[in-house]
Amino acid sequence: MRLFVAVIPPSAALAELARAADPLRGLPHADRLRWTDSATWHFTLAFLGEVDEELLPELAERLARAAHRHPPHPIRLAGGGRFGDRTLWAGAEGELETLRGLARSAGAAARRAGVAVDESRPFHAHLTLARSSGRTRVNLRPFAEALAAFGGTPWTVRRLELVRSHPPRSGQPGERPRYETVRAWELGP
Structure with missing residues (x-):
């Protein structure tokens, strides 16, 4: 199964970002662009790719330990940027060092469980x-600049989630993967 470890913002924070990002769809x-659905927005802490189901018990145990080593911490969705002209993104502010530490721990937990x-x-x-499609590049600078002033309401990161990605099946253009939380752990002791 195809997996990643993530932090999923609360629906109120996602709704704020969706309202801020909606006007971007009217830009030249x-x-x-291929726009992502707000229901799938998340912070990927560790991308695991294909994982053998036999590794899930140990992976879950190690991710639980990783989650318990990090405290809940405040962040907010804020600003925007781009990775070249490939990807448009919204950023975050707050205790990002704690979030980075959680990402490092999630990756280490997966490696110790035998997951690449x-x-x-x-x-x-x-x-x-x-995202820009492979053959059609769009200058994403105006999109990132339009989102630069966005600052959402602070919220507290409380959970670490192991998420399964179900690839599109229909073959229809524009179909997106579907995400399913497999397991989740509260942060802190």
Whole structure:
């Protein structure tokens, strides 16, 4: 099964971001982007890829320990940016060092459980809002600039979640993966 470890913001925080991001869809060339659904927005702490089900018990045990080593901490969705002209994202402010530590612990837990972890990029707290398709590049600078002043209401990160990604099945253009929380753990002792 295809898995990742994440922090999922509360629905009120996602709704605030959705209201701020909605006007971006009216900018020039917005129709050439693949927009993500707000119901799937999350902070990916560790991307695990395909994981053998036999590894799940030990992975769950180690992720539980990782969650309990980190306290609940405040952050808020804020600002925006881009990874080149490939990905448009919303960022975060607050106790990001605690969130980075949680990401490091989640990756270490997975490795100790025998799961290969994609460590090709360092953790950067962001929620992906839109992507350029492979053959159609869009200048994402105006989109990121329009989102730069956004600052959501603070909320507390309280849970670490192991999420399964179900790939699109229909073959229809525009279909997106579906996410399902497999297990979740409260932060703190």
